[in-house]
Ligand SMILES: Nc1ncnc2c1ncn2[C@@H]1O[C@H](COP(=O)(O)OP(=O)(O)O)[C@@H](O)[C@H]1O
């Protein structure tokens with residue numbers, strides 16, 4: 052169970068998060084939507100402790116994340132970064148198995164490789180990519196490798212930052228189904244950031260919309276269409292006209 | 300009145316600000332260095348990263364170090380011969396080449412070459428990792444960037460640059476030897492004998508100690524500036540430039556201090 056209470060974060064004079072309140076129950080799939088640059092990635096990084104919030108509290112199972120023992124805390128998480136963030140000096144399989152090759156989850160190399168190949172298969176990549184370097188893959192393939200790395204150690208909580216951006220519609224559908232499956236089969240708690248409304252409908256139990264540094268609307272995905280919130284409606288339907296300012 | 304006072308004090312204030320900025324930077328680098336050193340000695344260790352750093356800092360630097368030393372040793376022999384001739388002291392070529400190379404030029408030139416080759420590549424690599432969120436990814440994969448990236452490189456710099464300096468010293472002396480025996484009329488046997496008899500253990504130890512210090516500075520600056528670079532491609536470029544500048548200046552400053560420490564009466 053993750054709980055955010057009044058989380059603020061700014062960079063210099065620019066306020067990005069201005070009091071975010073959000074809670075995600077165990078085993079639930081939360082999808083966060085919002086325009087580009089509204090601070091969705093920053094929000095994930097605050098929860099993981101990659102960025103320090105300026106104010107507010109973030110609780111995991113009731114404990115403040117800043118007080119948690121870092122190693123044990125991070126071992127519960129998997130994260131897919133928006134740009135993939137693959138280590139370009141390591142071949143694909145060592146990226147996927149990174150956690151399994153060192154530290155407390157260390158396994159024999161052969162076994163780690165087998166797990167990596169299996170995870171690659173789950174994201175639609177064959178064993179022939181295992182020994183390639185990330186720079187030899189297309190953007191969409193890198194994204195899938197990042198996804199495989201996020202799930203490799205079977206974490207309890209998984210964050211997906213724009214998992215389908217840059218994928219063709221069919222692959223996007225595969226990834227959506229995979230995320231759904233991970234949540235239902237592994238019982239993982241998921242928090243996904245996306246702009247892609249078909250992803251939202253495929254993945255989400257609950258939806259939260261970030262706007263102007265706050266959660267503008269949140270609720271079950273089934274209530275999203277009848278919310279009556281003009282901001283949410285504009286976003287869902289991709290209208291240029293509406294309360295959300297667009298630059299043209 | 301107050302306006303005149305302001306005019307007078309403004310440059311002073313600017314001076315004070317930059318002095319404070321410099322002090323703050325020294326403080327930050329020192330804290331970073333101490334933190335990094337503490338990680339060198341605490342597990343977990345990453346032997347593969349260390350091996351890669353050894354290869355990159357040491358082995359792959361050999362060609363540039365060798366060529367630099369060879370040409371410098373040769374040029375030094377020519378200069379000393381020409382200069383010594385003016386007061387009939389051209390016979391001191393082997394001794395001065397040996398001292399010049401081992402005490403000063405060997406370590407300094409190797410240090411500067413490492414700053415150019417290794418510091419820049421470390422800074423660019425780590426800064427790129429930062430910009431592309433690879434450092435964040437490391438953290439989420441429960442791996443401490445200081446241990447995984449900084450510690451192996453620092454340790455490699457500390458251990459392998461003295462070895463490079465030793466190689467540079469030998470090749471530099473060999474450069475002087477080639478020129479002296481090839482075109483200045485020295486006899487090979489006595490050239491080597493003179494060099495060997497003249498050098499003391501202290502000369503050699505100081506050379507290696509300088510190598511260790513410069514290796515530490517070069518790798519530290521690469522890691523520090525890589526970790527603290529700005530955002531985007533421009534940030535990578537700036538971090539790289541700043542790291543090489545800082546490494547080169549600090550190596551020369553450290554060389555002066557160490558020479559003072561070892562050889563001042
Ligand atoms: N490390 C950082 N330093 C300064 N500004 C940042 C940093 N990270 C993000 N920002 C700024 O915060 C805002 C939100 O970024 P982000 O969370 O990446 O947006 P998105 O919602 O598209 O994921 C952007 O304006 C971005 O420029």
Ligand SMILES: [Mg+2]
Nearest residue numbers: 091092133212
């Ligand atoms: Mg983002």
